[in-house]
Amino acid sequence: GCSRWSQHLIRAGFGYSLGGPWQAVTGLAFFGFFEKGARARDEWRIHQELNRTDRTGEWTLQNRLRAEARFFRNRADGPLGAGSSFNFRFRYRLQAVVPVATLSGGGQRRLLASMAN
Numbered sequence: 001g002c003s004r005w006s007q008h009l010i011r012a013g014f015g016y017s018l019g020g021p022w023q024a025v026t027g028l029a030f031f032g033f034f035e036k037g038a039r040a041r042d043e044w045r046i047h048q049e050l051n052r053t054d055r056t057g058e059w060t061l062q063n064r065l066r067a068e069a070r071f072f073r074n075r076a077d078g079p080l081g082a083g084s085s086f087n088f089r090f091r092y093r094l095q096a097v098v099p100v101a102t103l104s105g106g107g108q109r110r111l112l113a114s115m116a117n
Helices: none
Strands: 007-019 022-035 038-056 059-074 084-102 110-116
Touching: none
Parallel strands: none
Antiparallel strands: 007 022, 022 038, 038 059, 059 084, 084 110
């Protein structure tokens, strides 16, 4: 079950509306990875992204382009030993949100399907 840690994640970001459908976001994430009961590796991710959200009828379509800097550090007390590394990557996401059904209790409560690549 869930009696042993595998990993943990903390993520935060700040967004700024650029007007119309555009939004800029910057953020930070921290991952901790565990092996054999000890934290073996830490990873910091700093990202900047540009989002465009379009609404057509009841559909929502979002395009996201993200630049991400990743810093890895193997922990001395973990089984991976000493060492660190860095990489930089671009990520793209296309996401569509489609209403599937209206739930009881009013027109604002809906079941949505979200599909993304």
